[in-house]
Amino acid sequence: xxxxxxxxxxxxxHGVPILERVSMSLAPGRILGVIGESGSGKxxxxxxxxxxxxxxTECSGDIVLNxxxxxxxxxxxxCALRGREVGMVFQEPMTALNPLKTIGAQVxxxxxxxxxxxxxxxxxxAAEALxxxxxxxxxxxxxxxxxxxxxxxxxxxxxxxxxALKPRLLIAxxxxxxxxxxxxxxxLDLLKRLVAEDGMGLMxxxxxLAVVADLADDLVIMKDGEVVESGPAxxxxxxxxxxxxxxxxxxxxxxxxxxxxxxxxxLLEVKEVVRDYVGHTHGWWGKTTHFRAVDKVxxxxxxxxxxxxxxxxGCGKSTLTRAILGLExxxxxxxxxxxxxxxxxxxxxxxxxxxxxxxFQDPYGxxxxxxxxxxxxxxxxxLLETPPRGKERDLAIAEALESVGLKPSDADKYIHEFxxxxxxxxxIARALIIKPDLIILDEAVSALDVSVRAQVLDLLADLSGRxxxxxxxxxxxxxxxxSITDRVLVMKAGQIVEEGPTGDVFDHPSHPYTKQLxxxxxxLPADAA
Numbered sequence: 001x002x003x004x005x006x007x008x009x010x011x012x013x014h015g016v017p018i019l020e021r022v023s024m025s026l027a028p029g030r031i032l033g034v035i036g037e038s039g040s041g042k043x044x045x046x047x048x049x050x051x052x053x054x055x056x057t058e059c060s061g062d063i064v065l066n067x068x069x070x071x072x073x074x075x076x077x078x079c080a081l082r083g084r085e086v087g088m089v090f091q092e093p094m095t096a097l098n099p100l101k102t103i104g105a106q107v108x109x110x111x112x113x114x115x116x117x118x119x120x121x122x123x124x125x126a127a128e129a130l131x132x133x134x135x136x137x138x139x140x141x142x143x144x145x146x147x148x149x150x151x152x153x154x155x156x157x158x159x160x161x162x163x164a165l166k167p168r169l170l171i172a173x174x175x176x177x178x179x180x181x182x183x184x185x186x187x188l189d190l191l192k193r194l195v196a197e198d199g200m201g202l203m204x205x206x207x208x209l210a211v212v213a214d215l216a217d218d219l220v221i222m223k224d225g226e227v228v229e230s231g232p233a234x235x236x237x238x239x240x241x242x243x244x245x246x247x248x249x250x251x252x253x254x255x256x257x258x259x260x261x262x263x264x265x266x267l268l269e270v271k272e273v274v275r276d277y278v279g280h281t282h283g284w285w286g287k288t289t290h291f292r293a294v295d296k297v298x299x300x301x302x303x304x305x306x307x308x309x310x311x312x313x314g315c316g317k318s319t320l321t322r323a324i325l326g327l328e329x330x331x332x333x334x335x336x337x338x339x340x341x342x343x344x345x346x347x348x349x350x351x352x353x354x355x356x357x358x359x360f361q362d363p364y365g366x367x368x369x370x371x372x373x374x375x376x377x378x379x380x381x382x383l384l385e386t387p388p389r390g391k392e393r394d395l396a397i398a399e400a401l402e403s404v405g406l407k408p409s410d411a412d413k414y415i416h417e418f419x420x421x422x423x424x425x426x427x428i429a430r431a432l433i434i435k436p437d438l439i440i441l442d443e444a445v446s447a448l449d450v451s452v453r454a455q456v457l458d459l460l461a462d463l464s465g466r467x468x469x470x471x472x473x474x475x476x477x478x479x480x481x482x483s484i485t486d487r488v489l490v491m492k493a494g495q496i497v498e499e500g501p502t503g504d505v506f507d508h509p510s511h512p513y514t515k516q517l518x519x520x521x522x523x524l525p526a527d528a529a
Contacts, residue, residue: 002064003028004169006048009061011044011225018044019225021061026201026218031192033216033233034205035248037449038420039227042205046171050086051078057062066168084114087162088193091174093154097146103130103157104142110164132197133160134190151313152183160188160434166198173205177180177447180312180476185520188215206469207449209252210479210522221245237525247451254454255483258460262305262486267470268324268438272298272386273333275319285513288348293319295494296333301438306464306471308481308502310517311491317474320491321440324472326353338437354383357431361443363423367415374411377401377430386436387429403466404459420451425459432463440472445480457484478521482506490514 003357004026011019019041026032036042047053048071049063052133063070066085073081082088090096098106107126111117117125127137133156146154155175162170172191178182192215195202201363206212212219213233220230221244240246247327275294293316311317322328324335335342337352357380360366367376374397381387388396398408404425415423424444432437441460445453461484463469475481481488481502488505490498490513497510 001027003066003162004203005062005064006025006045006049006207007062007064009045009048009059009063009318011053011057011059012049013058014056017225019048022222022225022227024220024227024230026169026203028201029195029196029199030217031202031204031212031215033115033212033219034203034222035207035209035212035219036222037207037248039224040222042222042359043173045222046173046203046205047393049169049171050082050088052082080114083110083162083167084165084369085168087165087167087170089155089158089162089172089175089434091177093151093158094146096158097154099146100145101158102145103135103149104144105142107157107164110161114165126160129164130157131161134165135160138437150183152179152187155179155187156190159187159194159428163194163198167200169201170194171203171205171452172305174207176211177207181310181478181517181522182312182520184211184522208522209248209450210524213522213524221248223446235524249524251450251454253482254450254457256308256454256458258461258484259465262302262470266300266302267305267338268336268472269336270297270299270320271336272332273320273323273330273335275316275323275328275330281345288478293494294323294330297491297496298333298493299489299496299499300473301470303437303470304468305465305487306473306485308485308488309472309491310476310478310481310488316494317491318442319494321358321442321472321474324440325356325358350383354380354434355436356438356440357434357436358423358440358442359427359431359444361446363420363427364415366427367423371414372411373401373413373415373426376415377411377426377433379430380434385392396433400433403432403463404429405501408523419452420448421455424448424452424456428456428459428463432467435467436469438470438472440474442474443471443476446477453480460484478506478517479523490517 002025006022006024009019009022022045034042046060050069059071101401104123104126107129108122111122111125123142127142135153135156176187179187191202204212204216216233219233219236221228225245229245240249273294274296275292276292278290297320309317323330326342329343329346340349340352342349342352376396377400397411399409401410406425445456448456473481473485485502486504487500489496492513498505498514505514506518
């Protein structure tokens with residue numbers, strides 16, 4: 001018996017076809033993985049179940065939820081269904097949560113909307129839902145606000161809101177994309193447990209086959225608004241038929257070819273670096289506490305080397321990155337770049353700063369949307385004593401764009417005119433334009449589709465060979481770090497707990513924390529076709 005049955009669903013927005021004859025079904029107590037890249041139609045299919053669609057949308061076909069024809073319901077009936085019979089977990093919890101309301105009030109709000117109960121009872125049930133989402137009240141009071149929680153904890157609040165009324169169907173849209181590997185594993189285990197306890201159906205949307213490989217009972221693979229392949233997960237992994245499915249599988253485990261070899265010459269030396277932050281003061285005359293974000297960290301990056309840095313959110317990776325870039329001065333220790341100090345007289349050394357650049361996780365957020373690409377990629381020119389002008393500037397822009405596989409004519413476009421992968425290429429072009437020796441990649445591919453991620457990794461490997469670049473690659477995705485780095489550092493609570501050649505560290509971890517990271521990383525089935 002199907003809990004959810006979608007049959008021949010076609011959807012258009014203002015006459016533009018988005019979905020074409022999409023069919024899938026989900027039984028109670030089972031997990032359906034809906035896989036596809038950005039623009040494949042997986043999210044709009046999920047939103048169709050809730051009828052959370054933009055104006056101008058036209059649907060045909062059938063969506064039947066527990067015997068109810070969704071397309072035949074009125075808005076009032078849909079409002080009664082959303083939250084009670086269908087729960088939704090979104091990708092970005094900070095966007096889904098109200099920053100001005102406590103977590104208890106937000107979970108209780110779901111209950112108060114659908115049931116005539118007192119606020120006290122709603123808060124008691126909210127506490128129960130949060131406890132089920134592994135946020136017990138003794139450690140996470142209902143009075144906390146979203147900004148007081150980590151990313152994984154905020155996602156648990158969203159899950160608590162979605163399951164507060166024990167819905168028959170739970171939809172999770174990329175619920176772990178921005179989370180580190182151990183938190184991701186915990187959230188996926190939590191969802192699996194809730195499905196088993198409540199007997200509900202889970203529609204899990206993801207762009208990564210490895211994420212759902214060990215979780216989903218059934219899979220649907222979508223491309224360009226159509227279902228290209230579907231079936232039981234174990235059978236589909238063992239006998240993939242469609243070229244697109246095979247391409248996704250290959251991209252998930254893609255290893256770029258790297259031609260360059262590092263030389264035994266240190267480029268960046270981090271020596272016993274300590275970075276503290278001022279904490280709370282207890283009482284009027286109490287002692288001020290300090291939080292140590294980076295605790296006596298030492299390592300070296302050789303010229304032409306690609307070094308990985310992995311660890312959970314809050315371990316100190318970002319603080320260490322800012323210190324290397326000269327954006328934060330350390331309390332003790334020393335950071336040398338090619339023998340020169342990053343800081344001189346309490347100020348960043350500009351001569352050093354112009355020889356390194358950073359590529360961020362969210363390229364769109366790191367660009368000014370009002371500027372055209374030519375101005376965006378030339379932002380680093382402010383670091384140069386005599387920045388190029390006129391034809392020399394135009395030539396530098398053209399060379400930077402061509403080096404990342406874009407056209408010189410793209411310089412006259414705005415950033416919103418590009419796809420996610422193209423935006424990241426522009427971010428890399430911005431990093432290359434002043435010809436740096438070191439590029440720091442801070443989660444630079446974590447938000448990309450697997451095929452786009454493979455293309456960007458190939459690009460980085462190619463650029464390293466052509467220009468002799470050195471990379472510091474920060475990521476929570478161990479498969480990416482394994483594919484692109486020579487050595488890896490494992491960071492926990494501000495300290496480097498393990499380091500060595502990437503393959504050796506991941507295949508034979510010695511520190512318990514590294515073992516935990518490796519065990520939590522999603523992997524594809526060994527017999528995947």
